[in-house]
Amino acid sequence: MYSAVTRNIAVNVEPFYLEDQSEPAESRYVWAYRITIDNQSDEWVKLLARYWQITDGGGRVEEVSGEGVVGDQPELDPGDSYQYTSGCPLSTPSGFMVGRYTMQNGKGEMFEIDIPAFSLDLPSGKRSLN
Template sequence: MVTKITDGVKISVETVYQPEYSNPANSHFMFAYKITIENLTDYTVQLMRRHWYIFDSNGTHREVEGEGVVGQQPVIDPGETHEYVSGCNLTTEIGSMKGTYGMTRLVDGVQFEVNIPEFQLISPYRLN
């Protein structure tokens, strides 16, 4: 698990290779990742946007931007957490992701960015 705190919002990431959804012979490797967002501030915040940078070990990269996460724009009260699971496909057995969440502090509408720590996507058989 990797963790990072930005402006009082803690992001933790766990990853799992998904062999049942992967097809290595066709250069298709699927990974799931679980994100935990913990609000360590004294204010209620809302996740408005996400911006992902996805890197494949063959040198390709892509960006994904959009509203919310998995169709939600969660509101997170002080001391509370929000968890979700999503996925990413790669064309090689090793890659990484990192990014940012666009957040809004609901008390005054102040917008700020929270860094998502870089995490590795590695199929288990690649580690042998």
């Protein structure tokens, strides 16, 4: 598991390879990742937007941004957690992702929290950030 804490908001990521959705002979490798956001702060927060930088094993970078996550803009009171699962296809058997969420607190202040860099590697491969 990969973890980052920003402003007492923890983001934990657990990636896993989806062999049944992947077609290595066609250079299609698919991963899912489960993210848990824990509001360990003393303030209410809302997740407004996401930004991802996805790098494949060949060094090609794709940037993805948008509102919320999986069609939701979760609101978390102090002590609340939110979990979701999403996915990422690559044309190489390894890569990594890193990103950030744009959050807003009850005072209307917007700020960013880190999504830790995490590796996308085949189960039979060596696990490391590329």
